[in-house]
Amino acid sequence: MAKLPRKFEETLDGTVVFDLPFPLVLDTEGLASLRRMKPLRVRQSYHIEYLHSYGQDSPFFAGLTNRVQLGNRDPETGYTYATPRGHDMYTGHETEWVVLPERGTVHAFTVCYFGSEEFLKETPFVLALIEYEGVDTLFLARLTGVDPDEVSLDWIGMQVQARYRRNSKIKPTDVYFVPVE
Amino acid sequence: MRKVYAVSGGVSKFAKSRPDKTFQAVVKEAYDYAIADLGLEFRQFNELVDGSVASYFSDHFTRQLMAGIMVQDYLGLCPKPGHRVEGGGATGGICFQEAWKAVASGYMDVCVAYGFETMSHVETWKGNEFIALASDVSFDYPVGGFYSGYYAMMVTRHMKEFGTTVEQLAHVSVKNHINAFHNPYAQKRNRYTIEDVRNAPMVAWPLTRLDICVMSDGAAVVILCSEEGLARLEAASGKTYSRVLVTGIGRGTDAMRMADRPHQSFDDFMKYNALPHEQENADTVAYYRELWDHGFRYPGVHSFRAGRMASKQAYENAGITNPLEDLDFIELHDAYTSSEIQTYEDMGLCRYGEGGPFAASGKAFVPGIDYGLNLPEEPICPVNPSGGLIACGHPVGATGLMQAVFAIWQLQGTIEKHFGDATLQVQGAKRGAIHSHAGTGTYVTVSILEAEE
Incomplete structure (x- = not known):
């Protein structure tokens, strides 16, 4: 059995307190002693529900629920974005929707052993930038079906296949990638 | 454009946590230091300064909107002109340049640039979440928003493209940590070896904890001035300052x-x-x-x-x-x-x-x-x-x-x-x-x- 950790995890829960130490008498000495107090630290929570709009990028998310990954293309130059973009950065044109290939290759990747609070419980996880034949930009996605203990730079260039969540969450992670077998 | 001098500055001690003071008071530490280094009293300088630019990145960390004006107020700079700038990690650099512009353009003769962050008010992993919100929240953040992860992807590409090694990365960590051993303002003053860096806990492959900077509470202040402003400050203090120009x-x-x-x-x-x-x-x-x-x-x-x-x-x-x-x-x-x-x-x-x-x-x-x-x-x-x-x-x-x-x-x-x-x-x-x-x-x-x- 593994050794117990040497340090308890710090959390922000605690005891409700209704009074705090304070000088009994606010004479000159009592008032002066206030400058020697330790600072008070209190818990403040902050929770917000947003009604976030995907705006012009919405068809991309609808596409994922239908097992299709959409990208955008400039109608004149053909410059193609793997991550949706409503207007082209070179011509300013409104882009058109195109269907991306189901297969791509790993352009860059990492294995995250820590993360933001929201994703800590998912560690270790693999982030990868995916490139596609004939597409000018990349797409950030999760890569799975690989062994983090076998991590290697050789993963760059690996052929990967898109997979889709059956129960879509209307998030970019509704598509993820696995190595082509 | 007029000549702009960077005439003085101050830095608070950077620490993992500064619960002893509010952010305004931490900025004041740096402000007081910069003024004292000019050989001036607080009231003398506040009479001579024309305005300010404020720098802080995240409203989330402070859970306080308009924190900039609270610093302006605390430093006794009201009702002089001021504004806040924000540009992620470059906020401080942008602030310096905006203060430069205020002086170079002739709008101000003496401008103070002040900046701070209080990152200790949330736990580290929540702090990472706040920072990751500085990535596209439709496409990047939900995939596993984590800046160390983003940078680690750049590293793997750099390694693949150019043959860069983790030991070469570790040289930077050893250098910077050992330099800081001689800097009393630094948060971490440790002598590490290449092995220490590589044996530290892996955060995002191949970056370990010693390849990555830490979160801090701290503040810094820079005073910029024109030739006229410099003459005013020197006349008030009776001193001649070393001239440092922003060229x-x-x-x-x-x-x-x-x-x-x-x-x-x-x-x-x-x-x-x-x-x-x-x-x-x-x-x-x-x-x-x-x-x-x-x-x-x-x-x-x-x-x-x-x-x-x-x-x-x-x-x-x-x-x-x-x-x-x-x-x-x-x-x-x-x-x-x-x-x-x-x-x-x-x-x-x-x-x-x-x-x-x-x-x-x-x-x-x-x-x-x-x-x-x-x-x-x-x-x-x-x-x-x-x-x-x-x-x-x-x-x-x-x-x-x-x-x-x-x-x-x-x-x-x-x-x-x-x-x-x-x-x-x-x-x-x-x-x-x-x-x-x-x-x-x-x-x-x-x-x-x-x-x-």
């Missing part, structure tokens, strides 16, 4: 999403992004031609086009033609060991792709310090002599201004006075650069400071 500023930007960064052609790179000393060198042109022939594209995810453009503009303004020779030191934004290596290339200290060997060469180390490393070359241009973000800490809104303060002290030759230790003083420093960097390379500022003869 050039530059700023660049790039796409928010790394995935959108272009893959430019060789011709476009040479036309828009190559530095003059690269364009004029036939070997370098041939070197880049060969890189492109082997599939290299610019900037991709391995290089920071914003950093290159900021450098190019600042060098043009300051008349710098060979940065490695022309700069006596650089304080750059090493949020990661890897980003220091990437920035060597952006700033033209070496060619793109050569940042790894450059890191291990010794050229960017401080002379006279024993790093416990076998460095093949002599120092030429110390990079992050202060210890940088990796060792000093990164209280975001203060960071770019902290770099400016350390640069002023280097150019005034007063490092020993302020640090109580002369080890990090770059002997005869005449010209230095400060570099501030946001996001995954979205906003970058470079400013050049020079000692006036």
Whole structure:
């Protein structure tokens, strides 16, 4: 059995307190002693529900629920974005929707052993930038079906296949990638 | 444009947590120090200063909107003009440049740039979440928003593209931590070895905890002035100050999403992004031609086009033609060991792709310090002599201004006075650069400071 950790995890829960130490008498000495107090630290929570709009990028998310990954293309130059973009950065044109290939290759990747609070419980996880034949930009996605203990730079260039969540969450992670077998 | 002098600065002690004071009072520590260094009293300076620019990154960390005006108020600067700037990790560098503009344009004769961040008010992993919100919340954040992860992806690409090694990255960590051993303002003052860096807990492969800067509470203040402003300050104090001129500023930007960064052609790179000393060198042109022939594209995810453009503009303004020779030191934004290596290339200290060997060469180390490393070359241009973000800490809104303060002290030759230790003083420093960097390379500022003869 593994050794117990040497340090308890710090959390922000605690005891409700209704009074705090304070000088009994606010004479000159009592008032002066206030400058020697330790600072008070209190818990403040902050929770917000947003009604976030995907705006012009919405068809991309609808596409994922239908097992299709959409990208955008400039109608004149053909410059193609793997991550949706409503207007082209070179011509300013409104882009058109195109269907991306189901297969791509790993352009860059990492294995995250820590993360933001929201994703800590998912560690270790693999982030990868995916490139596609004939597409000018990349797409950030999760890569799975690989062994983090076998991590290697050789993963760059690996052929990967898109997979889709059956129960879509209307998030970019509704598509993820696995190595082509 | 008028001449702009960076005349004084102050830095609070950077620490993991400063619960002893509110953010306004932490800024005041740095403010009082900068004023005292001018030989002025608080009331004298507040009579002479024309206005301010405030720098802090995240409203989330403070859970307080308009925190800038609360500092302005606490420092007794109301009702003078002021505004807040925000540009991610480059907020401090942008603040410095906005204060420069206020003076250069003639709007102000004395302008104070102040910055702070209080990152300890949330737990580390919540802090990482706040920082990750500085990535596209529709496409990047939900995939596993984590800046160390984003930078680690750049590293794997850099390693694959150029053969950069984790040991080369670790050289940066060893250098910056050991430099900071002599800097009392630094949050981390430890002597590490390459092995220590590689054996530290893995955060995002291949970056370990010692490849990454830490979160901090802290503040920094810089006072900028025109010739008239300088005369006013000197008349009030009865002193003559060391003249440090800001001789050039530059700023660049790039796409928010790394995935959108272009893959430019060789011709476009040479036309828009190559530095003059690269364009004029036939070997370098041939070197880049060969890189492109082997599939290299610019900037991709391995290089920071914003950093290159900021450098190019600042060098043009300051008349710098060979940065490695022309700069006596650089304080750059090493949020990661890897980003220091990437920035060597952006700033033209070496060619793109050569940042790894450059890191291990010794050229960017401080002379006279024993790093416990076998460095093949002599120092030429110390990079992050202060210890940088990796060792000093990164209280975001203060960071770019902290770099400016350390640069002023280097150019005034007063490092020993302020640090109580002369080890990090770059002997005869005449010209230095400060570099501030946001996001995954979205906003970058470079400013050049020079000692006036």
